Amino acid sequence: MANPQADIQKVQANVKYLAHTEEKRLIYIPSEAGQDNSKWAGRYNDFEVSILNGRQATESFDLDQQGFELVDQNTAVTNFFDDTQISSIYEAEMVDLLTNLTGATKVHVFDHTRRADSRSMREEKVVREPAGVIHNDYTADSAAKRVRDLFSPDEAEDLLSRRFAIINVWRSSNGKPIQTAPLALCDARSVSDDDLITVERHSKDRIGEVQQVLQNNNHRWFYFSQMQANEALLIKTFDSATDGRAQFSVHTAFEDPTAAADAIPRESIETRALLFY
DSSP states (O other), X not given: OOOTTTTOOEEXXXXXXXXXXXXXXXXXXXXXXXXXXXXXXXXXXXXEEEEEETTTOSSOOOTTTTSEEEEEOOOOOSOTTOHHHIIIIIHHHHHHHHHHHHOOSXXXXXXXXXXXXXXXXXXXXXXXXXXXXXXXXXXXHHHHHHHHHHSOHHHHHHHHTSOEEEEEEEEESSSSOOOSSOEEEEOGGGOOGGGEEEEEEEOSSOXXXXXXXXXXXXXXXXXXXXXXXXXXXXXXXXXXXXXXXXXXXXXXXOOOTTSOTTOOOOEEEEEEEEEEO
């Protein structure tokens, strides 16, 4: 299928940064599926930034360099709301994709989040809204805690003794191109440690941590116009390696100024997986 916006070089759009704050403790409460009730403690500022179209970039994208990568990935799933298809088909596809791409010796898929850029659709299908604040999903502490939550104590400690990573796989879930609320991704090489602020994440069943981001003019933003149904965006949200490769990838949904007035609202699914090396 032709991509009518593939020749766009960049867009100017607002992204939402955390404002500088003296608060010692910031808390994020994620929304419940079907309800737009997420709560972000703290103050936020919108900044207009240039978001380069990765399809027109001269550089290639790599999980270990920029922290994200767009890949071709056909799926046999015909209904992303069918949990049986997700568990019996899609998770195996994700294990194969991530194993072949990264060389990981063990891949464990542990979460799927469905989202929609339409309030009526969210209520009807009981899914969450696009995440409109710049963030990264894990800190070093919360990533290790996720391993301990999902494996027995002995196995967890063995797995944590070697390099591990968490990768999100994000894609269209309705068989149509992403026309609204695409993801903007910040080149990990342009983000400094001082830009990242730890925020507690309080969900119904556990407390974890995410990262929010302070504005920095050095940040380089990218997106991939009109992502197709046979494409998947890989986002590295944590890597325990400290050898200079990307460890985190901050990202956010944004309002695409080139979207048509009658654009189909985005429907997407993001799948999270632990990778062990």
